[in-house]
Amino acid sequence: MFYYLEGNVALTDGNIAVIDVGGAGYKCHVTAATLARVLPGKRAKLYTYCNIREDAFDIFGFYTTEEKRCFELLLTVSGIGPKAALSILSSCTPEALAVAVVSDDVSALTSTPGVGKKLAQRIILELKDKVTREAEILRAEGLAAPSPEGGAFEAHAALSVLGYTNAEITALMRRLKTDSMTTEEIVREALKQSLKK
Numbered sequence: 001m002f003y004y005l006e007g008n009v010a011l012t013d014g015n016i017a018v019i020d021v022g023g024a025g026y027k028c029h030v031t032a033a034t035l036a037r038v039l040p041g042k043r044a045k046l047y048t049y050c051n052i053r054e055d056a057f058d059i060f061g062f063y064t065t066e067e068k069r070c071f072e073l074l075l076t077v078s079g080i081g082p083k084a085a086l087s088i089l090s091s092c093t094p095e096a097l098a099v100a101v102v103s104d105d106v107s108a109l110t111s112t113p114g115v116g117k118k119l120a121q122r123i124i125l126e127l128k129d130k131v132t133r134e135a136e137i138l139r140a141e142g143l144a145a146p147s148p149e150g151g152a153f154e155a156h157a158a159l160s161v162l163g164y165t166n167a168e169i170t171a172l173m174r175r176l177k178t179d180s181m182t183t184e185e186i187v188r189e190a191l192k193q194s195l196k197k
Contacts, residue, residue: 001052002026005061006045009038015086017061019046028061029082032090037063051082060086066191069163070094077126079119088112088123095187098158101127103183127161152178155186162187168194 005028007021017038018025028046030038038044046061047068060082062068067089074085074097091112092100100108101124109120152173159169172190181189 001050002048002059004045004047005059007043009040009042009044011040012038015090017044017046019044019061026059028059029086030061030063031067031086033093034061034063034067049082058082064094066094066162066194070097073127073130073161073163074123076130077123079122084114087114094162095158095184095191098161098187099154099184100124101161102154102157104128130161152186154183155190158183158187159190162191164194 005019005021005026007019010018010020010025012018012035015030015032015035017028017030017035019028020026028048030046034046038046044063046063047065048062049060049068049071051058051060060071062071071082071085071089074080074088075082080088088097088109092108096108099105104124106117106120106124109115109123110117115123155178156169156173159172160166164172169190172193173186175193176186176189178186
């Protein structure tokens with residue numbers, strides 16, 4: 001419904017930020033990372049996800065499109081609802097989540113309150129399946145992909161977990177010298193490059 005909300009931050013409380021847009025205050029559920037970047041009395045722009053049910057209309061706000069993409073991706077995992085997805089992203093940055101998925105790091109997800117080992121394994125399994133399917137499509141279409149050796153391959157997979165297309169990832173990776181970088185460093189730098197566009 002809303003792609004983003006932009007206006008003055010009327011107040012913040014817990015995991016809530018209220019954005020005043022033309023005199024109407026929109027209550028947005030936000031992650032800890034977003035909350036740290038929005039200050040009462042200052043202007044902010046939050047990318048939004050609207051969760052509409054019979055008994056509720058909740059708006060979830062994100063400071064970056066990467067965070068929103070991750071949130072929407074988490075919602076595709078069976079058993080993960082908006083509140084659980086928000087909690088995971090409050091404990092884990094988008095790049096850390098992507099790296100955890102491609103490296104099977106269950107402990108990175110179990111640090112989130114309410115996420116046990118089984119749920120963490122399900123998140124990794126289902127999101128990794130999405131990456132594998134995308135890689136198979138790319139191979140079938142004959143599109144170039146990085147060599148399966150080293151951090152660049154895992155970073156490519158991690159960026160696809162974050163919702164980037166193969167063309168976007170290729171363009172981002174061309175700008176980086178990935179030979180001496182870890183997977184997480186490549187992902188972080190690629191995200192920085194995407195924000196400069």
